[in-house]
Amino acid sequence: MERMNWDEKYQKGEVFWDKGQPAPPLKEYLERHPLRGRALVPGCGRGHEVALAVTHGLDANGLDIAPTGIAEARARYPHLAERFVIGDLFDPPEAMRGAFDVVIEHTCMSALPPSLRTEYRRGIELTLKPGGLLIGVWYINPDLDPGQEGPPYPFSVSDLTALFTNGYVILEDYVPEVAFAGREGRERLRVLRRVG
Numbered sequence: 215m216e217r218m219n220w221d222e223k224y225q226k227g228e229v230f231w232d233k234g235q236p237a238p239p240l241k242e243y244l245e246r247h248p249l250r251g252r253a254l255v256p257g258c259g260r261g262h263e264v265a266l267a268v269t270h271g272l273d274a275n276g277l278d279i280a281p282t283g284i285a286e287a288r289a290r291y292p293h294l295a296e297r298f299v300i301g302d303l304f305d306p307p308e309a310m311r312g313a314f315d316v317v318i319e320h321t322c323m324s325a326l327p328p329s330l331r332t333e334y335r336r337g338i339e340l341t342l343k344p345g346g347l348l349i350g351v352w353y354i355n356p357d358l359d360p361g362q363e364g365p366p367y368p369f370s371v372s373d374l375t376a377l378f379t380n381g382y383v384i385l386e387d388y389v390p391e392v393a394f395a396g397r398e399g400r401e402r403l404r405v406l407r408r409v410g
């Protein structure tokens with residue numbers, strides 16, 4: 215399957231997913247759970263979740279395959295510019311391999327067609343240390359027009375459970391009460407610990 219040209223989306227300004235601020239459920243989660251260590255935001259786009267993680271004491275990096283997205287993240291958060299890295303989660307830079315205590319998911323997995331989900335899990339495992347946390351605001355049920363397939367691609371809670379069935383334990387799992395407008399009730403906050 216041909217992979218989507220994400221950079222073109224940024225070049226054309228067709229960045230419908232960007233809300234100009236970090237995801238409210240993640241903000242709420244980090245306010246309640248003080249964490250330390252290195253964190254990765256795969257598919258970080260314009261970088262709002264990286265900025266949030268740094269504000270909450272994490273030593274965070276963002277990784278994105280789209281050079282224009284990374285340039286826009288650096289322009290939006292110039293004090294964090296060096297934290298934003300161009301690269302592919304499926305073949306992460308050497309320096310990111312096995313380097314992170316926390317991976318933060320926000321609309322990276324839902325951007326990928328179902329055929330790439332095992333690659334996504336592999337990408338998480340190439341970067342997240344055993345024992346580390348995968349904290350996700352999983353966009354389970356996006357609001358699609360009739361006939362629209364994605365991205366964002368819907369997936370069920372059981373799809374999510376099946377994808378991370380071996381080697382992970384669920385630490386928290388709930389439908390967040392806070393959300394961007396239009397995403398209320400469509401997301402799942404699930405935190406997994408990598409045990410394998």
Ligand SMILES: C[S@@+](CC[C@H](N)C(=O)[O-])C[C@H]1O[C@@H](n2cnc3c(N)ncnc32)[C@H](O)[C@@H]1O
Nearest residue numbers: 220231257258259278279280302303320321325
């Ligand atoms: C829907 S956007 C979400 C961006 C950001 N998380 C946000 O919420 O604003 C998906 C992002 O994933 C990036 N992406 C897609 N495939 C990727 C891959 N294999 N490795 C790294 N980034 C990827 C895209 O370039 C895009 O910025």
